[in-house]
Amino acid sequence: MVNRVFARVLAPGIGLLMAATLACDGKSPTSPVQSAGSAKPSITGVTPSYGRLTGASVVTIHGLQFKAGATVTFGGVAAVVLSVDNTAIVVMTPPHESGTVDVVVTNPDGQTYTAVRRFMFAPPPSISSVTPDSGSTDGRTALRLNGSGFLPGAKVTIDGAVVDTFSNNMGTELYFSTRAHAAGPVDLVVINPDNQSTALSGGFTFAPAETFDFNGNWYAYLNDGNDFPFSFTVQNNVLVSLTCYEGTAIALPSSVTASHGDLIATVNGVVIFSARIDSPTSAKGTINAGLCHSQDWVGWKDQTGTARRGATTHSTGREK
Numbered sequence: 001m002v003n004r005v006f007a008r009v010l011a012p013g014i015g016l017l018m019a020a021t022l023a024c025d026g027k028s029p030t031s032p033v034q035s036a037g038s039a040k041p042s043i044t045g046v047t048p049s050y051g052r053l054t055g056a057s058v059v060t061i062h063g064l065q066f067k068a069g070a071t072v073t074f075g076g077v078a079a080v081v082l083s084v085d086n087t088a089i090v091v092m093t094p095p096h097e098s099g100t101v102d103v104v105v106t107n108p109d110g111q112t113y114t115a116v117r118r119f120m121f122a123p124p125p126s127i128s129s130v131t132p133d134s135g136s137t138d139g140r141t142a143l144r145l146n147g148s149g150f151l152p153g154a155k156v157t158i159d160g161a162v163v164d165t166f167s168n169n170m171g172t173e174l175y176f177s178t179r180a181h182a183a184g185p186v187d188l189v190v191i192n193p194d195n196q197s198t199a200l201s202g203g204f205t206f207a208p209a210e211t212f213d214f215n216g217n218w219y220a221y222l223n224d225g226n227d228f229p230f231s232f233t234v235q236n237n238v239l240v241s242l243t244c245y246e247g248t249a250i251a252l253p254s255s256v257t258a259s260h261g262d263l264i265a266t267v268n269g270v271v272i273f274s275a276r277i278d279s280p281t282s283a284k285g286t287i288n289a290g291l292c293h294s295q296d297w298v299g300w301k302d303q304t305g306t307a308r309r310g311a312t313t314h315s316t317g318r319e320k
Contacts (some may be wrong), residue, residue, distance in 0.1 A: 209261025220299025
């Protein structure tokens, strides 16, 4: 009886000793300790994050614990691995249909990491229209390209020259201004960062400002961030009315005639209103009359609009 009790007391200690022995010789199948070579990979970034539908885009996957022999898939399709080190894998993308896909890295030991919706297979950009489609040879015409597939960082060239470009978040609009150029039609080209491009051949025409029709009703707003609207009318190339915001009519000199695309109204040698046409339907200028005081403006012919006031007081301090 004493021996049986003694055996029960020793049994737990013997079990611990056996477990320790197995752990020391490395043969325990349930050991929680992993070797350094089996650490799980991770992805911290994919550069660039988009590529062509036809594949063959060179992409770098940034991360940790990448091992020689690692494989990579884009949307379940294997990529060609060009190089691997511990923190970067360089691959050539496979062909794939349009869309955003997961990027998966698998180390030779079978451990994987999935970067969800981290890469976009993008179709080539396309242009549907440009507004306006003509402008002054002096440049400074503000243009809007409508289309699809415009990626962040897309470039626009006018007759081969790159211009500063801004885009909307939907990839459907690009905004830019022209530079001075000789008269005649020119090509507009959009080039995405993945080098896919589209061209609108002869899509824009440069012409002298004096050739544009300045007659009509114009809607404009003060270009000070507050969007105060005003309007003016030109008939037979003569400025016949000028109305500041809230309906304040401005007294004009006896005759203000448009010449070479310019309208300049002066009172006692001081310019109270100027307009410089930059396309058949758009113009810019300055106004310093009535409540519209010392402001640049931009405007469009034969359009209407409502105030989009971004402040409660005008720069003059008057309540609106």
